[in-house]
Amino acid sequence: MAPLFTIRYQSLRSLLLVCDAFVLKFIQTPIWMIIYALPFLRPKRDWSLRRIIMAKYVQHMVFMSRMFGKVAISPDHRALAPEQKGSWVDPVPKELLVGRIKDMAATAGIEPIRLPSYWIDREGCDVAIGAPPRPGEKVVFHMHGGAYAFLSASPEDPTTHIGRGQMERCESIGRVFSIEFRATTTPNNEPVNPFPTQLIDALTGYYYLVQTVGFFPADIIVDGDSAGGNLALALTLYLLENQNREDVEFPAPPGKLLLLSPWCDLSPIHLTPGSSWTEFTHIDCLHAGYMQDYAEIFCGPFGLQEAEVNPYISPASTHPSLSVSFKGFPRTFILCGGSEAFRDQIRVLRDRMVRELGEENVTYYEPSDAIHDFLGMTWLEPERTNSWSEIGRWLDH
Numbered sequence: 001m002a003p004l005f006t007i008r009y010q011s012l013r014s015l016l017l018v019c020d021a022f023v024l025k026f027i028q029t030p031i032w033m034i035i036y037a038l039p040f041l042r043p044k045r046d047w048s049l050r051r052i053i054m055a056k057y058v059q060h061m062v063f064m065s066r067m068f069g070k071v072a073i074s075p076d077h078r079a080l081a082p083e084q085k086g087s088w089v090d091p092v093p094k095e096l097l098v099g100r101i102k103d104m105a106a107t108a109g110i111e112p113i114r115l116p117s118y119w120i121d122r123e124g125c126d127v128a129i130g131a132p133p134r135p136g137e138k139v140v141f142h143m144h145g146g147a148y149a150f151l152s153a154s155p156e157d158p159t160t161h162i163g164r165g166q167m168e169r170c171e172s173i174g175r176v177f178s179i180e181f182r183a184t185t186t187p188n189n190e191p192v193n194p195f196p197t198q199l200i201d202a203l204t205g206y207y208y209l210v211q212t213v214g215f216f217p218a219d220i221i222v223d224g225d226s227a228g229g230n231l232a233l234a235l236t237l238y239l240l241e242n243q244n245r246e247d248v249e250f251p252a253p254p255g256k257l258l259l260l261s262p263w264c265d266l267s268p269i270h271l272t273p274g275s276s277w278t279e280f281t282h283i284d285c286l287h288a289g290y291m292q293d294y295a296e297i298f299c300g301p302f303g304l305q306e307a308e309v310n311p312y313i314s315p316a317s318t319h320p321s322l323s324v325s326f327k328g329f330p331r332t333f334i335l336c337g338g339s340e341a342f343r344d345q346i347r348v349l350r351d352r353m354v355r356e357l358g359e360e361n362v363t364y365y366e367p368s369d370a371i372h373d374f375l376g377m378t379w380l381e382p383e384r385t386n387s388w389s390e391i392g393r394w395l396d397h
């Protein structure tokens with residue numbers, strides 16, 4: 001199991017965070033400043049001292065959750081987050097669970113359930129919850145990252161800047177919607193809700209957007225960062241594979257897909273000497289053993305070997321038995337940090353998508369000095385601003 005220590009009391013958690021902030025500020029940071037003052041000791045020699053230290057901070061946050069699991073507790077699927085624009089969404093009808101996903105849900109004992117959902121309006125607007133779309137209105141359906149175990153769909157979550165950023169750059173986007181898909185660990189770090197729980201929950205959100213709210217699928221932009229990118233891929237794949245069924249009608253796939261540092265191979269296949277996993281281990285926040293732990297929790301009763309061959313879990317796996325097709329996928333933008341551990345698997349994903357969809361339908365952007373899921377890191381400039389410009393252009397196109 002992932003964390004070494006589990007803290008059950010909120011007061012202890014708060015104390016730990018205060019102590020950690022103190023040590024980080026007054027002990028750890030000065031040590032880093034002394035060591036990395038010498039460029040030849042920096043993990044990347046051409047990086048500024050500030051950039052190295054900020055990257056070390058991000059690594060430290062991940063280190064804390066390796067040690068203690070969930071220290072700061074996020075809202076989860078059991079309740080609506082207080083003081084947020086949200087409502088409960090009914091579970092997706094069971095007829096929409098078909099084929100392999102239906103069987104795997106039965107094996108894992110997973111049923112669709114009612115879930116909290118959230119809306120973010122444009123700055124200065126106040127749209128009623130679930131109001132029908134205005135003519136031509138587009139909506140962002142955001143899937144948050146966090147290794148499927150951390151963070152939340154609530155508008156206070158750090159990843160919601162991704163939806164807000166799209167809204168700022170594209171006038172036809174009226175709102176951002178998100179569904180509180182079930183996490184794979186409890187607040188006390190016990191494993192729960194393995195695959196395909198989150199795919200079923202994403203489907204619940206998508207079905208609601210189309211059937212209840214009334215958005216045309218073509219007006220939906222699905223985005224996801226890191227594990228959220230994995231989920232965005234799985235949802236799109238599932239919708240596409242089940243178009244034109246005779247027994248049950250599936251909503252059409254979304255109009256666009258935005259993938260930010262997507263986790264697209266949960267298996268250890270890409271974890272080899274000389275790969276991006278080993279090359280960026282001193283600067284990127286992703287830790288191989290840690291991510292494998294969360295991949296294993298996600299695979300639940302199916303075991304990590306399922307991640308090698310299941311296209312909904314690892315569409316970029318290079319296992320010879322994996323069969324995946326991106327035929328019919330919407331226009332896709334893929335953002336990848338050129339110095340992130342996932343780089344190799346994301347390039348495999350890009351190559352597969354380009355092969356089937358054509359260059360014009362897949363936009364790929366990889367700033368060489370950026371790390372994992374960097375779009376929210378205000379210190380990672382000019383990479384961040386440049387990436388947003390590329391995304392803005394793609395949204396308008």
Ligand SMILES: *[C@@H]1O[C@H](CO)[C@@H](O)[C@H](O)[C@H]1NC(C)=O
Nearest residue numbers: 328329356357358359360361
């Ligand atoms: C891009 O996608 C459109 C719509 O699916 C398709 O008609 C077109 O052929 C694709 N382009 C290439 C180069 O495959």
